[in-house]
Amino acid sequence: MARINDNYLKLQAGYLFPEISRRVTEFTTANPDAKVIRLGIGDVTRPLVPAVLAAFHAGVDDMAKGESFHGYGPEQGYSWLSQVIIDKAYKPLGVELKTSEVFISDGSKCDSSNILDIFDLSNKVAIGDPVYPVYNDTNVMVGRSGAANEQGYYEGLVYMPCTEENDFAPAFPSEKVDVIYLCSPNNPTGTVTSREQLKAWVDYALENDAVILFDAAYEAFITEADIPRSIYEIEGAKQCAIEFRSFSKTAGFTGVRCGLTVVPHELMGTTATGEKYSFNKLWNRRQCTKFNGVSYPVQKAAAAVYSDEGWAQVKEVIDYYMENARIIREGLTEAGIQCFGGVNAPYIWLRTPEGMTSWDFFDKLLNECHVVGTPGSGFGPSGEGYFRLSAFGDKEKVVEAVGKIKQKWGK
Numbered sequence: 001m002a003r004i005n006d007n008y009l010k011l012q013a014g015y016l017f018p019e020i021s022r023r024v025t026e027f028t029t030a031n032p033d034a035k036v037i038r039l040g041i042g043d044v045t046r047p048l049v050p051a052v053l054a055a056f057h058a059g060v061d062d063m064a065k066g067e068s069f070h071g072y073g074p075e076q077g078y079s080w081l082s083q084v085i086i087d088k089a090y091k092p093l094g095v096e097l098k099t100s101e102v103f104i105s106d107g108s109k110c111d112s113s114n115i116l117d118i119f120d121l122s123n124k125v126a127i128g129d130p131v132y133p134v135y136n137d138t139n140v141m142v143g144r145s146g147a148a149n150e151q152g153y154y155e156g157l158v159y160m161p162c163t164e165e166n167d168f169a170p171a172f173p174s175e176k177v178d179v180i181y182l183c184s185p186n187n188p189t190g191t192v193t194s195r196e197q198l199k200a201w202v203d204y205a206l207e208n209d210a211v212i213l214f215d216a217a218y219e220a221f222i223t224e225a226d227i228p229r230s231i232y233e234i235e236g237a238k239q240c241a242i243e244f245r246s247f248s249k250t251a252g253f254t255g256v257r258c259g260l261t262v263v264p265h266e267l268m269g270t271t272a273t274g275e276k277y278s279f280n281k282l283w284n285r286r287q288c289t290k291f292n293g294v295s296y297p298v299q300k301a302a303a304a305v306y307s308d309e310g311w312a313q314v315k316e317v318i319d320y321y322m323e324n325a326r327i328i329r330e331g332l333t334e335a336g337i338q339c340f341g342g343v344n345a346p347y348i349w350l351r352t353p354e355g356m357t358s359w360d361f362f363d364k365l366l367n368e369c370h371v372v373g374t375p376g377s378g379f380g381p382s383g384e385g386y387f388r389l390s391a392f393g394d395k396e397k398v399v400e401a402v403g404k405i406k407q408k409w410g411k
């Protein structure tokens, strides 16, 4: 009899989004005429921009002719795409990278999970709380944790609470850790890590021989000057950090699939016998064995994101979402609801009014305003009493939702 990976049984059932669906269906069944506005999703809603679509189509047409057909591409991605990313997304930040340090993939959810392949199970891992659930659950799946306690914390993992009290900035762990997940701009809190804070993390990692896994999926949403868009803007980061980026939120690729991971040549780990070894070599080996590249038309489409025309169009879509974020943030603030984030990220993280729990607020918002959001407690124990609203939606609906919330809670 084949044994299963019992670690999967430690996971709490995929509870958050199914439970949201269940409650929304129950409400719409009882109130068939109510128009429900969904601001709960972490998915984009605007279509691909014209320049990206044209390149995508041209890539498909290339596949139709013998002379321009593409079979297996490099496992690391085409170097013309890596080079465009280096030139357009990193050079302007003062960050120099080689194409051999950039690995194109089908998205950063997979990369931020698969990266655990190149780290020994004995490493201590620190994650934020609340957090993008992938970091937590993938560590449980590989067997790095014990069971969850009644609060939802897994034995063996180190949690860094992020609350209003610490301005949503995780504190350095009190015990020694080897791997640290950071996400800025943050999902779910919508807050960012400042240059000083990020420098402190890089210094900490260098001092403690730790590796930072930096998720920059939302860097394109940064609007304020001097907020770092890449961890490599910080001196020394190439010796201690891996960075994940994605075309998903930046350019509407959630259904197209393209992302990238940067593993600098300077980044070293330690072998069982105490020698230094390159993480870049390991990741390259991992990808060559377990991954066969992203489809050619998708990589053509991704490169077009960084053309002058493509970037102008993509920027317009980002501005559209960020205008939604402004409407939500300002509207809720006027209604006396305390809001965080939404300036450099498409998420608004709000303190539930009247001390309600996250789920009580969810029910009230659904029943009385017909608006769906995401309970903060679904992202970790420290998310209790908070709530996430997403700016990925139609402006008219966002305006309508905010109007209803103001009617209900405004003075």
Ligand SMILES: *Cc1c(COP(=O)(O)O)cnc(C)c1O
Binding pocket: 042, 106, 107, 108, 109, 110, 132, 183, 187, 215, 217, 245, 246, 247, 248, 249, 254, 258, 259
């Ligand atoms: C959406 C998101 C990603 C991107 O995932 P893809 O697999 O590239 O679509 C990565 N990290 C966070 C925190 C996200 O919210």
